Structure formats: C-alpha cells, structure tokens
Amino acid sequence: MGGAFCRWCGALDCDRCRQSPYEAPRHCQRCGRLLRVTVHPTGWEARCRRCRTVTGSAEPSGTAPLSEGG
Amino acid sequence: MAPDAAGTASEARRLLRAAEVALIDERRLLDADELRALATLDDEHVPALTALAHAVRLAWCGPTVEVEGILSVKTGGCPEDCHFCSQSAQFSETLPATPFLDIDEVLSAARETARTGASEFCMVLAIRGPDERTLQRLIDLVPVIEAETGLNVAVSAGILSEDQARRLADGGVHRYNHNLETARSFFPQIVTTHTWEERYETCLLVRRCGMELCCGALLGMGETLEHRVELLGQLQELDPTEVPLNFLNPRPGTPLQIRRPLGPLEALRWIALFRLALPGVILRYAGGREVTLRDFQAMGMTAGINALIVGNYLTTLGRSPDEDLRMLEDLQMPIGALTGVI
16 A cells, blocks of 8 residues: 655655645645645635545634545 | 034935925935935835935825735746746746636635735736636636726736737726836846837826826835936826835846845835835835845834735745734734825
8 A cells, every 4th residue: 555645745755845734735645736726715625526535624724633535 | 522413414304394394395306316315225215215205204194004916816927027027927937837827816816815805816927918718717807807906907918019908998997007117228137028118108008098196115125325216206207106116035046046135124115215215105015025024014004104014925935814804913014905196
C-alpha cells in the first residue's frame, strides 16, 4: 500500500510542503490529481473528479479538520 | 546623535509636517515629488508616517470601517496572462476551471458574508470580459442577492463595453471592481494579453455609467518605488471610490511564484502612502495581508486602511472573520457602509 499524495504539491509522500493556514488543498490525497476547489467567504470545498471525493471546511482557516465524503 | 542622523530626523519632521498641513489644513492632494520624498524616509520614520496617515484617514473619512465579502463565481481557465494570477490558463499547473456557480451557492456565500456584518458582497469572475450569457446571469443575480441579504452588490468581470457597463449599472450593481494593479510603465512586464489602457478605459466607463469605481493595486511584483509613485498619480487622476490594496502572495505555477512577499514594515509604509496620496478613498485591505503583515495587521488599520475583506479570498484563505471583527472592536472602529468623499 503506497502513502498519501501531498495536498499542496501533489507529490507522493512529500516531506517538503508545510501546511499553511491560508491555503486550501490543491491535490487529491488519494490520487494526486488537481482538485476543483471552491472557496467561499467562510470555508472551502474541494472535489476530485477521479476519486469522486469531496473534502471541505466550514471554517475560514485551512487548519480546520477535514471532513471527507463519497 | 550624529549630525547626519539629526539632519535626517529634522528633514523627516519637516516633510511630515508639510504633508500634514497640505492634507489636513489645506485639504489638497500631495504631488509626485512630495510622495516620493515621503516614500524615501528611513524605516525609523515609518511609525510617524503611519500616524499621519491615520490622522488623515480620520479627518477625511471618519472612524467607520467598511466590511466586504468576496466570492469567485467563475474560477480558473482565464485566457489572460496576468503573471501573479493562479487562474490564468496560460501557465502550468494553475487552478482547474470551474463553471459559473449556481444561484444557491452564490446566495449561500452572500448570506455568510451578511452574517459577518458586512455591507458589500462582490462577485468576481476570472474572465477577460463578460459574454452575453455571463452578463445576463450577473444582472439576474444582483436583485436576488440584494433582496435576500440587504447587501450592496459589487461585480468584477473584466473589461467592459459601454453597453455592458450601462446594463450593469441599470441592473443595480453598486460598485464595479477593475484593478489597474500597477503603474502604466510596469504593466507590460506583468500582463501581455491586454493593455493598461484597456483597463483604464473600463474604469472610466464604470464611472461614466454611474457605478462606484473600485480600482486596486497589487504591490510586490518587482515594481520600483518610482513605479509605485507613478501608480499613485494615476489613481489620483482616476479618482476611484475604493482602492483595494493587495500584496503579492506568490502562487505556484505562475511566473511570479519565485518572488518573496513584501516585508511587513514596507507594507505598512505603502499603506500609509496610499492613504496620503488618496486621502478620501475607501482603502481596503485585500489579498495577501495575512502572509505579508502577519502580526502587523492591526497596525494597518491605524496606518490608513478603512475597509477590509473578511474571510476568504478568491482562491486562498483569509483569517477568521471573528478575528477581524474582534480587531475592529478592540480598535473601537465602528463597522458601516462607506462611500467616497465628494
């Protein structure tokens, strides 16, 4: 079983990127593909069209925990 | 104290005093030479510069702060090549295009904005200019958002024709955003797919058609002090109601990704200079303030800023609206709608 893809640069098992509280994720952690991200005033939603997953935060800061659904 | 340092301090006091007399007693605008002299003050004089800018803001605009929320209603896939922007389709690995959000998503974002105490909500589109379908969707959305939330509705949809500007104005758009971003002489190094003059012409159209003009700047793209002074003169000439002040937050995949954000002291200096150049304008904190100013964000509010975007930006995240509202409460700055000084 492989590791996770980096949410920010999309690399597998990346140890270079530091999470910023001011960035929404750009890449799917499951497949590394670029996400379609919708940022709204107090949260964000990211969709992976390959994995059909939706991640998001109702909080304005990216440090908030992620919820994930199918 | 060394004679040179005393001379510098004395000259700084003289320049600051002359600016105070011009702006508060005589109520006249500073010219390029005066702004250039203030821009070259040593860093140790930045607190005095910001104190003057705050006094000018209070004298011209009062203590009220205007709060706004923004939403990217059409993200990515933009044909333009603005070198700072992650939404251009011309660069590698920029944001995937997403279609125009549906009405429920836009209304939900407007309601979120209204709950923060904001008075303004701006719909932003990553496009060169609106086609007929896009324009009509915007015109259809404006009265719905107003009725649902009571917010003033602003739009940012690129370059307009006169007919488009008139239809948006007639449709109830309160304020139209179209940034110059940078000085005319530096613009070709940042954008090649349209000209600074095309932007300027749209700004003139917005005013001519009766909408308030929101025309902002982006600092930190490699422009010089002279470019910034030039831009201030061009903004004085344009006389917008609002100037959103952005600081470059370098985006991966864009030509400006390797630039470093401005330092907080330099950002504060230029906030103050924007206020001193544009004393009656609504000067809004916009994108990049969190990564640029970090712990200095409250200081910007006492350096000339009198408006802010709360919550998230178009594609990046901001700090919590609660933090900003607490900051305003602590500063005893009331929240309300503003309009330009006539």
